[in-house]
Amino acid sequence: MREYFTVSELNDYIGSLLENDLTLADCWIKGEISGCKVYQQSGHMYFSLKDRDGVISSVMFKSRVQRLRFIPKDGVEVLARGNVSVFSKQGKYQFYAQEMQLYGVGDLYWQMEQLKEKLQAQGYFAAEHKKPLPKIVKRLGIVSSQDGAALRDILKVIRNRAGNLDIIIAHTAVQGAGAPEEIAAAISRLNTLGDIDVIIVARGGGSLEDLMAFNSEKVVKAVYDSQVPIISGVGHEVDTTLIDYAADIRAATPTQAAQMAVPDNALLLERVLKYQQRLIQIMQRELLDRSELLDRIMMQKVWQQPESLLKSKKLQVSYLQNQLHRNIKHCYKDKAAHFALIMKGLDSVSPLKVMERGYAIIQQEDKILRDAENLQIGELVTIDMRRHRLLAQILKKEQSAYGDQI
Amino acid sequence: MEIKFETALLKLEKIVQALESEELELEESIKLFEEGIKLSLYCRQELERADGKIQQLLENIQGELELAEVEINE
Numbered sequence: 028m029r030e031y032f033t034v035s036e037l038n039d040y041i042g043s044l045l046e047n048d049l050t051l052a053d054c055w056i057k058g059e060i061s062g063c064k065v066y067q068q069s070g071h072m073y074f075s076l077k078d079r080d081g082v083i084s085s086v087m088f089k090s091r092v093q094r095l096r097f098i099p100k101d102g103v104e105v106l107a108r109g110n111v112s113v114f115s116k117q118g119k120y121q122f123y124a125q126e127m128q129l130y131g132v133g134d135l136y137w138q139m140e141q142l143k144e145k146l147q148a149q150g151y152f153a154a155e156h157k158k159p160l161p162k163i164v165k166r167l168g169i170v171s172s173q174d175g176a177a178l179r180d181i182l183k184v185i186r187n188r189a190g191n192l193d194i195i196i197a198h199t200a201v202q203g204a205g206a207p208e209e210i211a212a213a214i215s216r217l218n219t220l221g222d223i224d225v226i227i228v229a230r231g232g233g234s235l236e237d238l239m240a241f242n243s244e245k246v247v248k249a250v251y252d253s254q255v256p257i258i259s260g261v262g263h264e265v266d267t268t269l270i271d272y273a274a275d276i277r278a279a280t281p282t283q284a285a286q287m288a289v290p291d292n293a294l295l296l297e298r299v300l301k302y303q304q305r306l307i308q309i310m311q312r313e314l315l316d317r318s319e320l321l322d323r324i325m326m327q328k329v330w331q332q333p334e335s336l337l338k339s340k341k342l343q344v345s346y347l348q349n350q351l352h353r354n355i356k357h358c359y360k361d362k363a364a365h366f367a368l369i370m371k372g373l374d375s376v377s378p379l380k381v382m383e384r385g386y387a388i389i390q391q392e393d394k395i396l397r398d399a400e401n402l403q404i405g406e407l408v409t410i411d412m413r414r415h416r417l418l419a420q421i422l423k424k425e426q427s428a429y430g431d432q433i
Numbered sequence: 434m435e436i437k438f439e440t441a442l443l444k445l446e447k448i449v450q451a452l453e454s455e456e457l458e459l460e461e462s463i464k465l466f467e468e469g470i471k472l473s474l475y476c477r478q479e480l481e482r483a484d485g486k487i488q489q490l491l492e493n494i495q496g497e498l499e500l501a502e503v504e505i506n507e
Contacts, residue, residue: 163439173489173505182487182505190483196503197490216490220498296480299442302449303473309452310466317459 035115042113045120051111056122057130058083060103065092072099076107076122085109085122096138097129104130135235139242143269146244151251152272158256160276161224164289166193168217168226168255170210173198177229177260177281184285189292195223201230206240211249218254225288226255228270229281232263241268250274260284382413399424438479445472 032040045051058076065072070089075082085107099105109124129136146152167185171178173196185192197213200206210228217223228250230241240246241261250257250273259274260281271277278284324330374380378388388411389396396402402421410417448469452462489503 161439163437163442165438168490173503178505186485190485191479192485194485194487195490195500196487196505213490216492216498220490220500292480295442296477299445299473299476299480302445303470303477305449306452306466306469306473309449310462313452313459313462 034118038113038115038118041120042115045111045113048111053108053110055106055108056083057104057106060099060105061101063099063101074099076105083122084114084119085124087124087127091125095127097141099127106130135239135242139235139239139269142242142244143272146247146269147272151247156251157275160256160258160288162290163295164189164192164224166195166223167288168195168197168220168223170197170199170213170217170226170228171230171281172201175201175229175231177201177231180231180280180282181227181229181260181285184282185289188286189289191292192289195220200240202233202237202240207243207245210240211245214246214249214253214257218252223255226253226257227260227278227281227284227288228257228274229260229284230262231281232266238262238266238268241270243269246270247273258284258288379413382411387412438476441472441476441479445469445476448472 056076058078061075061077061082063072063074070092072087072089072092074085074087076085077083087109097103105127106129107122107124107127109122109126111120111122113119114121129138150156169178169181171181178196182194185194195217197217199209199213201210214226214228217226228241228246230238238261241259247269250259250270256275257273258276258278259268259270260278260283261268261270262280264279276287278287382388389408390411391402391406391408396408399421402408402424404421404424406421408419408421410419448465451457452465452469457465487503487505488500491499491501493499
C-alpha cells in the first residue's frame with residue numbers, strides 16, 4: 028500500500044481516468060472562443076471555450092487548425108469535437124479539439140464570406156468581365172425550379188411585357204445536395220444550345236440554408252464561364268448570395284430579374300410609333316417646303332405676265348428677220364452681178380457662137396466625135412449645125428488634109 | 434427578307450435622324466421615308482406578336498439536348 032503520490036503520478040492517474048472515459052474521449056462541445064492565440068512557431072492554437080458560467084482551456088494542433096473552414100476569432104460561437112485530457116505540467120485538464128465549425132447560421136455565413144473572399148481574389152466578380160445585356164431579347168433562358176414561385180413570377184412579368192418572346196426553361200433543383208451541380212449544368216446547357224440572348228437564374232426567398240446552392244463555387248464559376256449574359260434573381264431583396272456578385276446583372280428578386288431581362292414591348296411600341304409620327308411630320312414639312320418654293324417661283328413676273336417675255340422675244344425675232352432679209356438681198360445683188368459677168372464669158376465660148384462661125388458637131392449615138400478613127404464606112408452620124416440637125420451616112424474616109432496638126 | 438427586330442429599329446432610328454438633320458434631294462427623302470414607314474410597320478407587327486413559345490430544355494439518355502413543349506400553371 029502506497030502512502031502518497033508524487034504530483035506527476037497524481038496527474039497521470041487523473042489523466043488515465045479521463046482518458047478511459049468513453050464520453051470524454053470523443054465529445055462535442057458548444058462554446059464561445061476566447062483568448063485565441065496561434066503560436067507562430069508551432070502553428071498550434073491555444074484558446075478557451077466559455078459560456079455564461081464556465082470556461083475550459085482548449086488546444087488545437089496545427090494539422091487540425093489547417094483544416095478549419097473559417098478563421099477562428101474571439102467571440103465566435105462554435106461546435107468543437109475532441110477529447111478531454113490532463114496537461115500535467117500545468118496541472119489542468121484541457122480540451123483537445125480535433126475539428127470545429129461555426130455554430131448554426133453563423134457557420135454558413137462564415138463559409139460564404141470565406142468563399143466570397145477567395146473568389147473575389149481570383150477575379151470571378153471582376154466588373155470588367157461583366158457582359159452588357161442585349162437591348163432586344165427574343166429568346167430567354169431561365170434556370171430555376173419548374174415548380175417554384177420564382178418561375179411563375181418571371182413568366183407573369185414576361186407575358187405582360189413581351190408576348191413574342193420565346194422562353195427556354197432549364198429545370199433544376201434549387202436547394203439541397205446536388206443543386207449546385209444541377210444549376211451549373213443548366214447554365215452550361217443553355218450556352219451549348221445557343222441563340223439565347225439572356226439567362227435568368229432565379230429562386231424564391233428562403234433561409235440562408237435554402238439559398239446555399241447559390242453560394243457555391245460551382246455555380247459562381249458556371250456563371251462566370253457563361254457566354255450568355257446572366258441576371259441573378261435569388262431570394263428576397265435582403266438576400267445576397269455569391270451568384271449576385273458573379274452575375275452580369277444582379278436583380279433583387281425573380282420578378283425584377285424578368286423586368287431587367289425583357290424590355291417592355293409597350294415602351295418599344297411607343298418608340299416605334301413616335302418614329303413613325305416623326306417620319307410623317309418630316310415628310311409633310313419637306314413637301315410643304317417644296318411647294319412653298321414652287322409658289323415663290325410661280326410668283327415671278329414671267330409666269331404672271333408671260334406676254335412680256337414674248338414681246339421682247341418677238342422684237343428680237345423681227346429684228347433678226349430684217350437683218351436676214353437685208354443680208355440676203357445684199358448677197359443676191361453681189362451674186363447677180365457676178366453671174367452676169369460669168370454669163371458673158373460663157374457666151375463667148377458657147378458652141379452656138381462657134382457654129383455660127385461655120386463649125387458643126389458630129390455625134391454618133393449621142394456621143395460627140397472628136398476624130399473619125401473608129402468610124403466605119405456606112406455608119407450613121409448626126410450633124411448639128413446652127414439651125415438644123417442632119418442625119419448622114421459615111422461614104423468615104425481618108426486622111427485629113429490638116430493632118431495631125433490640130 | 435428576314436430582318437432582326439433590333440436591326441430594323443436601329444435602321445428606323447437612323448433614317449429618322451438622317452431625314453431630320455441632312456439636306457437631301459426630294460427623291461432621296463421619299464425613298465428614305467418609304468423605307469422608314471415599312472420598317473416601322475414591321476417593328477409594330479413584331480411587337481404586337483403574341484406567339485412566343487415556352488419550351489423546356491432536356492438532356493436525353495445519349496446526352497443530347499432536346500427542347501420539349503411544357504405546360505406551366507401560372
